[in-house]
Amino acid sequence: xxxxxxxxxxxxxxxxxxxxxxxxxxxxxxxxxxxxxxxxxxxxxxxxxxxxxxxxxxxxxxxxxxxxxxxxxxxxxxxxxxxxxxxxxxxxxxxxxxxxxxxxxxxxxxxxxxxxxxxxxxxxxxxxxxxxxxxxxxxxxxxxxxxxxxxxxxxxxxxxxxxxxxxxxxxxxxxxxxxxxxxxxxxxxxxxxxxxxxxxxxxxxxxxxxxxxxxxxxx
Amino acid sequence: xxxxxxxxxxxxxxxxxxxxxxxxxxxxxxxxxxxxxxxxxxxxxxxxxxxxxxxxxxxxxxxxxxxxxxxxxxxxxxxxxxxxxxxxxxxxxxxxxxxxxxxxxxxxxxxxxxxxxxxxxxxxxxxxxxxxxxxxxxxxxxxxxxxxxxxxxxxxxxxxxxxxxxxxxxxxxxxxxxxxxxxxxxxxxxxxxxxxxxxxxxxxxxxxxxxxxxxxxxxxxxxxxxxxxxxxxxxxxxxxxxxxxxxxxxxxxxxxxxxxxxxxxxxxxxxxxxxxxxxxxxxxxxxxxxxxxxxxxxxxxxxxxxxxxxxxxxxxxxxxxxxxxxxxxxxxxxxxxxxxxxxxxxxxxxxxxxxxxxxxxxxxxxxxxxxxxxxxxxxxxxxxxxxxxxxxxxxxxxxxxxxxxxxxxxxxxxxxxxxxxxxxxxxxxxxxxxxxxxxxxxxxxxxxxxxxxxxxxxxxxxxxxxxxxxxxxxxxxxxxxxxxxxxxxxxxxxxxxxxxxxxxxxxxxxxxxxxxxxxxxxxxxxxxxxxxxxx
Numbered sequence: 001x002x003x004x005x006x007x008x009x010x011x012x013x014x015x016x017x018x019x020x021x022x023x024x025x026x027x028x029x030x031x032x033x034x035x036x037x038x039x040x041x042x043x044x045x046x047x048x049x050x051x052x053x054x055x056x057x058x059x060x061x062x063x064x065x066x067x068x069x070x071x072x073x074x075x076x077x078x079x080x081x082x083x084x085x086x087x088x089x090x091x092x093x094x095x096x097x098x099x100x101x102x103x104x105x106x107x108x109x110x111x112x113x114x115x116x117x118x119x120x121x122x123x124x125x126x127x128x129x130x131x132x133x134x135x136x137x138x139x140x141x142x143x144x145x146x147x148x149x150x151x152x153x154x155x156x157x158x159x160x161x162x163x164x165x166x167x168x169x170x171x172x173x174x175x176x177x178x179x180x181x182x183x184x185x186x187x188x189x190x191x192x193x194x195x196x197x198x199x200x201x202x203x204x205x206x207x208x209x210x211x212x213x214x215x216x217x218x219x
Numbered sequence: 220x221x222x223x224x225x226x227x228x229x230x231x232x233x234x235x236x237x238x239x240x241x242x243x244x245x246x247x248x249x250x251x252x253x254x255x256x257x258x259x260x261x262x263x264x265x266x267x268x269x270x271x272x273x274x275x276x277x278x279x280x281x282x283x284x285x286x287x288x289x290x291x292x293x294x295x296x297x298x299x300x301x302x303x304x305x306x307x308x309x310x311x312x313x314x315x316x317x318x319x320x321x322x323x324x325x326x327x328x329x330x331x332x333x334x335x336x337x338x339x340x341x342x343x344x345x346x347x348x349x350x351x352x353x354x355x356x357x358x359x360x361x362x363x364x365x366x367x368x369x370x371x372x373x374x375x376x377x378x379x380x381x382x383x384x385x386x387x388x389x390x391x392x393x394x395x396x397x398x399x400x401x402x403x404x405x406x407x408x409x410x411x412x413x414x415x416x417x418x419x420x421x422x423x424x425x426x427x428x429x430x431x432x433x434x435x436x437x438x439x440x441x442x443x444x445x446x447x448x449x450x451x452x453x454x455x456x457x458x459x460x461x462x463x464x465x466x467x468x469x470x471x472x473x474x475x476x477x478x479x480x481x482x483x484x485x486x487x488x489x490x491x492x493x494x495x496x497x498x499x500x501x502x503x504x505x506x507x508x509x510x511x512x513x514x515x516x517x518x519x520x521x522x523x524x525x526x527x528x529x530x531x532x533x534x535x536x537x538x539x540x541x542x543x544x545x546x547x548x549x550x551x552x553x554x555x556x557x558x559x560x561x562x563x564x565x566x567x568x569x570x571x572x573x574x575x576x577x578x579x580x581x582x583x584x585x586x587x588x589x590x591x592x593x594x595x596x597x598x599x600x601x602x603x604x605x606x607x608x609x610x611x612x613x614x615x616x617x618x619x620x621x622x623x624x625x626x627x628x629x630x631x632x633x634x635x636x637x638x639x640x641x642x643x644x645x646x647x648x649x650x651x652x653x654x655x656x657x658x659x660x661x662x663x664x665x666x667x668x669x670x671x672x673x674x675x676x677x678x679x680x681x682x683x684x685x686x687x688x689x690x691x692x693x694x695x696x697x698x699x700x701x702x703x704x705x706x707x708x709x710x711x712x713x714x715x716x717x718x719x720x721x722x723x724x725x726x727x728x729x730x731x732x733x734x735x736x737x738x739x740x741x742x743x744x745x746x747x748x749x750x751x752x753x754x
Binding site for chain 2 (some may be wrong): 003014015016019021024025026028029032033035036037039040041043046047050051053058132133134135137143145146147148150153154157160161
């Protein structure tokens, strides 16, 4: 089956009925992928809920070591990036490719800014010895089986780490769709790739919207 | 004959060897990918089977016969891990699902052919990483990778679980692909209630693959982190809890046993109607019970931990939910049996395996209730009773159904007929050998022989030896089957388009083997899949 030739000749691969049929199918596939992503994070959220329930005092104590301001700054970055992402999709659909590229690039920059802030947060934690499990070495507040400070930071690094990997993955996808627009593979007619990266990007944002309060604010 | 009407096996006929090779390894054709899966998973079955024979042979006497206890631990782990992750999970969806599902719903291909090939290569990459693990120290944790032992053992746990992690994504993407295919690519007139029941079964399986598998992924990733960074999620010394690992693991692995058995149910629904030449009894009940099983299976994982210190009410709840799974399963078995009533039954190899399935799976399913009841589970937990139950469901159920399916669709896959006599002979060796091997294990387990032990008390020797003889009988049956299939694929008589007189699209609307684009004319469906009353 020659996909490229099909697209050149008919505008969509021939096992679909129409361009819209292809788009709907891909969109459904993307939503299923997002379900999968939710379950991937779900396990970690369950672990957090359970240990937060078992060690409420410990977690309250440990969360003071996280910098609320940096967390809030990152939340703002991601929220704005959601807006630029949506604008990117909208301009692509309206065939205003210059504006689309600008917004996608802004999304990319905001994601980068998020990672830079994360880098400072992480290096601060590493410097202090506020590390996962066995690596924990913060002398002022030692971790014991009854008061497992280290467990909080295990969860913090695993959950924000997995989220960070997804942000980096999102940045790669953004570069990929910008490249596709540039070489004319993604057009106002075939804008699926931008739409689906957009869906993924909103999920990444949404997960952060949950991570931020449970780690920085609520516990 | 235009290029579009060449059958899929001869698409590259007359081309250079390199082109023909590439035609297999970078194909987007679901039929060819199905064939790749079939060969890969059947090879895995042989590898896992060799480990099984090693286990049974070592257990001939309570003493050391061939290898020591540490090697034994590695071998039973590899037997379990390979059979589960290399064979049972990918086999039916990957091989038969890929090959038959688009044909059955009248589609030209799956929704995402490139992703389909990618899934296959994820499986292969996972296998290669596992192979590296085996060569660099093996693994002795059991296929369940339970903490705390898996966090401490010096064997190569990381390579094994990383491989399984990657194979998990192969499974997720296959499920995703099939779900979209079933929703979007059905032929005109192919309503949900006209879909063959195999499609319903694969659809339910796909649901489980997409929703449950990521949880295994994150669990295994955390196990890797536990070993490398010591994150302490599963380590009481750091405030964690090893039982959490069991919860996470079984949250996937209980739905996973339905990933293994649901496609088998689908095969049985197809073969039993074809060989009884009768409309399926209770189509709706079978279709909905597949979905029902998929949903209920998410709420029973705790029954693996009755003895791990769950609270009594959690135990009671999980036990009750486990009883619920018996209902949709029983609905299916009763309906299949009712389908046979006043049917015109032909005892082909496929039908023999199907009837064998009904018997052994019924035993496997019913003994599951013993394990789902808390009081009897306290006695049977971690004994050979569990081993026997599991094998009655997985070998007597899934593997038997897989053989039924492979024999059933063999003419469609290869365009040739298998040897009926050898096929039937293989069944009797397989079926008798299977019952000899595992029925004895029910008795051993009820008498208290613990699973996974290298040695046992001398009183158990007779039954163990009977079980070992049974295992070799299975091996003979499988050997006959494989020789039959390989020789027939090369030299068998040419198969007609519909040798069994089936009514589903892959038989009625396309040749054996199907042409590259599946159908000369896109099928238009105006009847259900099992209208055997009509001509």
